[in-house]
Amino acid sequence: MSVALQNKIESTNTNLKQYMSQLGREARLAADELAIADPAKKNAALLNIAGVIDAQRALIVKENLKDMRNGESDGLDEAMLDRLLLTDDRIDAMLEGLQQVAALADPIGEVSEMAYRPSGIQVGKMCVPLGVIGIIYESRPNVTIDAAALCLKSGNASILRGGKEAIHSNQAIYRCIEQGLKQAGLPLHSVQVINTVDREAVGLMLKMSESIDVIIPRGGKSLIRRIAAESSIPVIKHLDGICHVYIDDKADKTMAVDIAFNSKTRRFGVCNAMETLLVASPIAESVLAELVPKLVKRGVELRGCPRTCRLQGDAINPASEEDWETEYLAPILSIRIVDDMNQAIEHINHHGSHHTDSIVTEDFSRARQFLRRVDSSSVMVNASTAFADGFEYGLGAEIGISTDKLHARGPVGLKGLTSQKYIVFGDGHTRS
Numbered sequence: 143m144s145v146a147l148q149n150k151i152e153s154t155n156t157n158l159k160q161y162m163s164q165l166g167r168e169a170r171l172a173a174d175e176l177a178i179a180d181p182a183k184k185n186a187a188l189l190n191i192a193g194v195i196d197a198q199r200a201l202i203v204k205e206n207l208k209d210m211r212n213g214e215s216d217g218l219d220e221a222m223l224d225r226l227l228l229t230d231d232r233i234d235a236m237l238e239g240l241q242q243v244a245a246l247a248d249p250i251g252e253v254s255e256m257a258y259r260p261s262g263i264q265v266g267k268m269c270v271p272l273g274v275i276g277i278i279y280e281s282r283p284n285v286t287i288d289a290a291a292l293c294l295k296s297g298n299a300s301i302l303r304g305g306k307e308a309i310h311s312n313q314a315i316y317r318c319i320e321q322g323l324k325q326a327g328l329p330l331h332s333v334q335v336i337n338t339v340d341r342e343a344v345g346l347m348l349k350m351s352e353s354i355d356v357i358i359p360r361g362g363k364s365l366i367r368r369i370a371a372e373s374s375i376p377v378i379k380h381l382d383g384i385c386h387v388y389i390d391d392k393a394d395k396t397m398a399v400d401i402a403f404n405s406k407t408r409r410f411g412v413c414n415a416m417e418t419l420l421v422a423s424p425i426a427e428s429v430l431a432e433l434v435p436k437l438v439k440r441g442v443e444l445r446g447c448p449r450t451c452r453l454q455g456d457a458i459n460p461a462s463e464e465d466w467e468t469e470y471l472a473p474i475l476s477i478r479i480v481d482d483m484n485q486a487i488e489h490i491n492h493h494g495s496h497h498t499d500s501i502v503t504e505d506f507s508r509a510r511q512f513l514r515r516v517d518s519s520s521v522m523v524n525a526s527t528a529f530a531d532g533f534e535y536g537l538g539a540e541i542g543i544s545t546d547k548l549h550a551r552g553p554v555g556l557k558g559l560t561s562q563k564y565i566v567f568g569d570g571h572t573r574s
Contacts, residue, residue, distance in 0.1 A: 166353025168331035173299035182249035205314040223410030225281040271297035273355035280361035288539040297536030306339035308501030380542035382469040390503035391422035414530040480510035498530035519552035
């Protein structure tokens, strides 16, 4: 390597380190102000951002088109391109999310569990922001708005690092966020979107424990594993979604077919899409006879256990052991016929990713057992897995779906971005 090239690399690395350090310092200052910001001012910022995005939607779509063209040239698969695409409908959903978050009750400063102790003091808990949240995500530019909105409303400053495939879209959205913050009189550094695609920025971010309190990654397994392994900052993980629908022998067949079809085909490239269908053997023949042709017509490739293959013949390819633990994010579905609910639950808890699983049944007792025994962040009865979403859960938006058990689990909304501190009231009390 030449001396000139070495000097250039060192200069670039130095500049990147300085840039990331500056982001951290500015975020920390903004977090101090946001922690005590008037809820009305935070809500005004959210609504202002929505107004700017609406006014600038043509520019956002234009910038998104650049990312789409680059993604196609770089060979992104259909699922990634679908996640990347911003349509008018998706921009409308972003605006609605901002409005819903603004309408939610502000959790910061909320006091709960106040009680007198035998000593006479009062002890309770107060909801407080986490501080500065670093969010690393891939593809979906709408995450920029979801993350910014939820962090802002919950009193947290945020540093957002989107994927290189969405750089133009994210920067266009960020310019709208800046305008909304400025109009509301909140610190411009309340939300910062990293403007470089240099992968080293992620490595530096994971070591900024003096500036960042929590890291939240959203993306593929390789990204999550890297962040969990390298981060010196606590991580709230959003892992893969190997979601199941179990059709019980006590299910209404029409309902079961509709739920399974919607769970798989509403959108293929999302984490709440069904990847494995489990069907109780007594009802399997009749259910699959109706469901399989619909899935095939929709372009879904089917992979099944030996019993499924015997029933459906050429419509089904044999499934491998790997299929039961694969998040396809594509028009592919694994199907297994099980003896009963116990075998279905055993399969889900063993092969699943603890994301979202649903049972279709008319038996209330079995439904309750399924809810208690399936170890996932969302467990459903007679509903499509597509409902596993912060927006659908009334959170306004989500920053991700955590499959961890600490600090938050399931769709992470406002409360998932807060902590609590104990507060004590006395009246001159001293302890003997």
